[in-house]
Amino acid sequence: MAQITAALVKELREKSGAGMMDCKKALAENDGDLEAAVDWLRTKGLAAAAKKSGRVAAEGLVGVKAEGTRATAIEINSETDFVARNEQFQEFVRTLADVAQAAGNDVEAIKAAPYPGSSKIVSEVLTDNIATIGENMNIRRAAGVAVDEGLVSTYIHGTVADGMGKIAVLVGLTSKADASVLEPLGKQIAMHVAAANPASLNVEQLDPELIDREKQVQIEKARESGKPDNIIEKMIEGRMRKFYQEVVLLEQTFVIDNETRIAKVIENAAKEAGTDITLTDFVRMEMGEGLEKKEDDFAAEVAAAAGV
Numbered sequence: 001m002a003q004i005t006a007a008l009v010k011e012l013r014e015k016s017g018a019g020m021m022d023c024k025k026a027l028a029e030n031d032g033d034l035e036a037a038v039d040w041l042r043t044k045g046l047a048a049a050a051k052k053s054g055r056v057a058a059e060g061l062v063g064v065k066a067e068g069t070r071a072t073a074i075e076i077n078s079e080t081d082f083v084a085r086n087e088q089f090q091e092f093v094r095t096l097a098d099v100a101q102a103a104g105n106d107v108e109a110i111k112a113a114p115y116p117g118s119s120k121i122v123s124e125v126l127t128d129n130i131a132t133i134g135e136n137m138n139i140r141r142a143a144g145v146a147v148d149e150g151l152v153s154t155y156i157h158g159t160v161a162d163g164m165g166k167i168a169v170l171v172g173l174t175s176k177a178d179a180s181v182l183e184p185l186g187k188q189i190a191m192h193v194a195a196a197n198p199a200s201l202n203v204e205q206l207d208p209e210l211i212d213r214e215k216q217v218q219i220e221k222a223r224e225s226g227k228p229d230n231i232i233e234k235m236i237e238g239r240m241r242k243f244y245q246e247v248v249l250l251e252q253t254f255v256i257d258n259e260t261r262i263a264k265v266i267e268n269a270a271k272e273a274g275t276d277i278t279l280t281d282f283v284r285m286e287m288g289e290g291l292e293k294k295e296d297d298f299a300a301e302v303a304a305a306a307g308v
Contacts, residue, residue: 059080066154073283111123145283147280
């Protein structure tokens with residue numbers, strides 16, 4: 001058997017665009033023959049998948065798996081919304097929500113996990129899907145919520161198929177209250193989170209840098225008023241309270257009645273149930289959030305295709 005050197009693996013990577021381990025395996029399977037290894041990669045769909053990996057994947061779906069006191073959301077990206085409506089892609093999202101529920105929120109651990117009903121791991125099935133569907137895909141992130149007792153409620157906005165859509169929300173309610181109380185409460189709060197997009201659960205969990213930036217803005221605006229320092233200080237306190245009401249979940253006004261603070265909504269529900277209810281955690285995951293999407297000039301594409 002020919003010696004598989006690092007230089008040979010590097011050359012094959014550059015020639016095919018496939019991953020290092022795939023290149024090493026291709027060379028081993030073909031006794032170090034570079035061209036035969038390239039063909040081997042192509043037949044496996046690995047070279048084609050690698051070439052697609054540079055494309056921007058900013059569409060896709062967020063999938064959810066919920067089981068009583070635990071729930072997980074996972075975002076899988078594709079290049080186009082058209083592929084997000086593909087049954088093969090949706091089945092992949094649905095399966096990976098199950099995998100993430102068991103494997104945890106680390107993307108690399110999810111990629112290395114066995115793919116249910118297959119002898120392959122998740123990353124290998126991902127590569128196969130890229131090759132067969134014809135678009136770049138990416139397992140971007142996963143997040144979960146769990147409570148010791150109570151319920152984790154879920155809500156999907158922009159549902160495309162069962163258990164998946166454009167925005168997924170998980171809300172953890174810790175309580176001894178009956179599910180008949182927690183389920184509608186959790187669903188309404190999850191809908192609120194989808195609409196209001198809070199930055200944190202409470203003021204203590206809010207990013208200190210975000211607080212400092214907002215405070216500096218309000219200080220500069222207050223100083224422009226020309227009022228005395230003691231008045232300016234009170235102005236800033238009032239404006240920061242308003243800021244917290246805008247970005248902190250427990251301080252926000254409930255979108256369903258547009259008048260009650262979320263903290264008060266929880267308190268009222270607890271009184272009615274006759275037992276404590278605590279909103280302990282939430283996750284809001286919006287598909288493509290923060291990703292730079294490619295803006296296509298459709299007219300230019302048509303003109304180019306027509307040779308104009």
